[in-house]
Amino acid sequence: MPQQTAAGGRATGYARVSTEDQSTAAQVAELRAAGCTSVLEEHGSGASRARPVLNRLLQRLGPGDTLVVVRIDRLARSLSHLLEVIETLEARGAFFRSLRDPIDTASPQGKFTLQVLGAAAEFERALIRERTIAGLASARAKGRIGGNPGLRAGDPAALRKLARGRAEARFAALEETAADWLPEVRRLRPAMRWEDVTAHVNARLDPGKPRWTTPRLVRAARAYVREGLLDTVVLERAPARSGDDRLVAIIAAIRGADPQITLRGICARLESMRERTPRGGQRWQISSVKMLLERAERLGLL
Helix, strand or coil: CCCECCCCCEEEEEEEECCCCCCCHHHHHHHHHCCCCEEEEEECCCCCCCCHHHHHHHHHCCCCCEEEECCHHHCCCCHHHHHHHHHHHHHCCCEEEECCCCEECCCHHHHHHHHHHHHHHHHHHHHHHHHHHHHHHHHHHCCCCCCCHHHHCCCHHHHHHHHHHHHHHHHHHHHHHHHHHHHHHHHHCCCCCHHHHHHHHHHHCCCCCCCCCHHHHHHHHHHHHHCCCCCHHHHCCCCCCCHHHHHHHHHHHHHHHCCCCCHHHHHHHHHHCCCCCCCCCCCCCHHHHHHHHHHHHHCCCC
């Protein structure tokens, strides 16, 4: 019998091997025995994030569905990638389960394990930073000149390696912020303008976190598109909207992100986004929000 997930969705398996001469047969058999209704197979290195089969699968899964793997290393080889995939699933209302590891995000125990993994990743990053700083200080104390001799000599191979390293470092830094913006970009683009998506992302950030600018958010999305982690559709041009239609779309997006939010809560969110009322004022009234929500319902946006 096909396995029903905890939320009534379907379980879909993902099997991966690194090379073409390896077989996914053992993984497929184990996933089907666990009740997966379908199993997608892929040949590709676990270190690479450009995996089209996995990326298409993440776009297919919906609320209540579960992505199932035999082992975590079949999905990701780095903790940051694993956490990013699970964040993507959570944004779509889906779950993740590993048959041989204690991770099932549909259960409290699995969620706790995930929190422990996230804390371990942060601890590991802190240790690396401390060791790097200590190593540089020790080298300076001994009078050694830092840097790569090839770079000082202008060697093209060394320069290319430096450029790749910098690009990887920028992407790693971007990954640390993905939970703040990636789900909203997936949900709101290209139906909403980039400026409005930026305001929406910033309004949801915790106090003290650095705010996003529109150009920076667009660059982040383009980087994820290049890595195959975002569909190219997010970069398409948003449809032209009148002032009222734009407010309707924004309010529908707020309600879509938090179906339990109150009308007063929507007022507060709009004010934090510095959105003007239909009459150009700064203070939002519940009656105005209710009117725009009703319009959003009539247009099928909710």
